[in-house]
Amino acid sequence: MRLWLIVPVLMAAVLGARPPYAQQVDFVIDATLPVRETELPYTLNLNLSAVDTTRIGVGALLDLREIQKIVPERLANNAIVDNCGLQVRLDDLSFEAKVDAIDLDGEVTITIFECSRTGERDFQRGEEKNAILASMSTEATVEVRDNCAYIKLIDLTLTAPEVQREQVLEDDTLDSVKELMLAAVDLVLKETPLCPELPAELASLDPVYEKGGPREIGEGGFGVFLDGSVDVSPSTILDILTVLQQQELIPGRP
Template identity: 60%
Template sequence: MKLWVFVISLTICCLAARTSGAQQVDFVFDEILEAGDLELPYKLNLGLSATAPTRVGVDALLDLREVQKIIPERLADNALVDGCGMQVTLNDLSILADEDTISLDSLLGITRFDCGRISRQDFRRGDELGSFSAQLSTVVSVELRDNCAYLKLPDLTLSGPESTKDRLLQENTLSEVKNFLLAAIDLVLSETPLCPELPAELASLDPIYEKGGPREIGDGGLGVLLSGSIDVAPSTIIDMLLVLQREKVIPAPP
């Protein structure tokens, strides 16, 4: 057992050689988030640090700034809701991180249509009844489940123009739009978890994430931080040493 403690200590000390401070080393990997037919690139910053003789702490920072840039461009003027009696488009979407909070704001274009039944099961969109803009604002939360981070939208706020406010409230238009959006967004987010995948050479580390949440990167940059630990078994230590040798952090065996 003392031999493995010594090897662990040696490994962690070598890890420290990659940083200027404490016993920690950082790796950066390129990842892809698949959202429907979109492939969204992001970076995984993996930090390993000494926490105990047989455990290594792990922080996985998902740098989503490229996703933050691409999503508003791809969703601009696209219909989030396109039903028989209503169409909702997303305009001027803004996603910002502020410390441990993610805020989302957008201007929605909402158009109502006459919708008539043409058979027992089918409907046909008729004439446009009117259109207006509404302001959407919400805060995105993060739920950690099965070692993955799920973005969640607990609620959202919609506000329409004062000139049509009374009519909109009477028709329950904003309430209807809100329900549609919450259901549609929840479906997309539930099918798009953020699951950090380590490259093959580090796969045996098998970190267990115990908590996670939003994290601002730079000025308003979108990030998600997952924190946990690794149980340092002998096979894991060997894999870590091989990676460190490959990265030239420690010398190769003679």
């Protein structure tokens, strides 16, 4: 067997993975996504396969179904826009993956307040003027940049109840809220890219991801896939051999 074909098998031995056949290895890694002051758990399913004499193909599937359950609970009744004259709460949210996009739907409570200036840069919130319960729908996609997957909103639609529609259209409330929501969510998404990290045993492989996108797992389950490759250099093979020796899976140097 050629040395470049041995590499996936060596990695399987290091990580306890089972190769389906000699040129492919699949294994599962528990990971977390840092978001502001918390960390959200997800699972990284990694596939390594021999491609040619200098490259190993890498397929990374980020199983985000646990995040799919946690995020709506964390966001419930929390303000995503909160300034002197306006508060926007996302009371309900559900999202699921499709073939090439992520569908998000929810209910949004928009509360408008009196707002008075108390200084050059200071404002004071006054009494509530109006409250609107609107329906939200939007789509998101995935962009691959700098070896990370970034979730990006494509657009956002807010729809008010019929009884309030004339008023909100008159003062452009929904258009203003839409722009503020897009800006707030876009900021959070830019701060929380999905950058899968390999375990220490595989860190030297340094995969390069060229493409990716949403992936439905099961029925509506939220996932993101990344496709790329690894440069099988002599130093990479030596690093893998060193790990095997350290774990006494192969004899050390005489």
